Amino acid sequence: MPVRLKKELDTVLSLQAELDSSERMLQGAWSIIEKARVSQETRDALASLEHGHKRLIRKLDVLYASLNIHDRFPELDGVNVGFVQILLLAHDLKINICKWAIGSFFEWDKLDRAVGGKEKALGKSFWSYMN
Numbered sequence: 392m393p394v395r396l397k398k399e400l401d402t403v404l405s406l407q408a409e410l411d412s413s414e415r416m417l418q419g420a421w422s423i424i425e426k427a428r429v430s431q432e433t434r435d436a437l438a439s440l441e442h443g444h445k446r447l448i449r450k451l452d453v454l455y456a457s458l459n460i461h462d463r464f465p466e467l468d469g470v471n472v473g474f475v476q477i478l479l480l481a482h483d484l485k486i487n488i489c490k491w492a493i494g495s496f497f498e499w500d501k502l503d504r505a506v507g508g509k510e511k512a513l514g515k516s517f518w519s520y521m522n
Contacts, residue, residue, distance in 0.1 A: 396458065396460070396463070397479060399458055400458060400460070400475065400476070400479065401479075403451065403454055403455050403458065403472070404472065404473075404476050406451055406454075407451060407472065410444070410447060410448055410451060413444060414444060417437070417440060417441050417444060420437055421437065421441075424437060455472060460475065
């Protein structure tokens with residue numbers, strides 16, 4: 392996945408996480424308000440916040456759609472945004488593991504050369520000095 396697209400998707404997913412958090416806050420506020428005696432003005436203010444929150448969610452959906460992920464990657468059509476994020480994380484993890492493994496192989500090769508070649512075991516070189 393191109394780096395620019397990944398950054399844009401990360402931004403959208405961050406916004407989604409913030410909106411999810413604010414939705415939990417709104418639900419908590421409603422549960423408190425329903426149990427307490429509050430003015431109609433307070434109820435109207437919370438209803439207005441909830442309406443604005445729903446509008447932000449619709450705009451976020453439009454923003455996600457504008458990334459054209461499904462046009463660039465038709466196999467992701469209909470796939471949940473959260474699952475796409477997990478796929479990206481797994482892809483990054485795979486790349487990092489490959490880099491680590493290759494680096495590890497190079498380190499082993501350097502160690503083999505340092506003791507006299509990759510055909511000799513480390514123990515043979517050490518014991519040859521002891522005799």
